[in-house]
Amino acid sequence: MALAVEYDESSDPVDVAFFCPVAHPAKPDLKKLKPGQNGTKKLFSIYGDRLLRVRYRYDASRHVRLKTIEIIVDSIPWIPADENAPDNTLVALKIGPTEKLLQQKIKTAGGRWNGFKRRWEISLGKAKEFGLRDRIDPKTLPKRAGKKHA
Structure with a gap:
């Protein structure tokens, strides 16, 4: 099952420089949460069982917190x-x-x-x-x- 995701760029501006590996430390401060934990409930209500992980990334130098999610967008049979x-x-x-x-x-x-x-x-x-x-x-x-x- 393929999932179409709509993204409105105007509502969520992304600073491309934030993702530059040269400008930031190799290991950014991370907080990883599983679905159902505090900080994931709103996203879980949107994505349901497709939600795998929510991560909070903190950048102390820019005073920015980013919330990223990992979701299942496709599932096909697989034989080991x-x-x-x-x-x-x-x-x-x-x-x-x-x-x-x-x-x-x-x-x-x-x-x-x-x-x-x-x-x-x-x-x-x-x-x-x-x-x-x-x-x-x-x-x-x-x-x-x-x-x-x-």
Whole structure:
């Protein structure tokens, strides 16, 4: 579903110089709020479930506060890259150096340390079985055939 957003430039002038990275510090003061928190309720009543985040940016040198929002404008079905990959596909896992118990579990399941990649390698099936899908390095998953996006 695509969302058309109307914007009236006359009602909300934007100072382009404010967004210049040279004139302002790399990390501006930020306040991040989730929908439903104080400071988001009016926007939540407008955007509903499409509202993901409200941010307040403060610029002390200009005495300006900007309110920005993150909204969902489109939603389409998506299939994860590992969905159609065979379970015996070798994948690399991002495991921290202090996670010794997890490293031992991977080693016991036939996984091994790849010093060049600095990742633990194990079969995709075992990674799924252990609930480690979120730790899979996406670069190690096979590329899906089909439509390429520009």
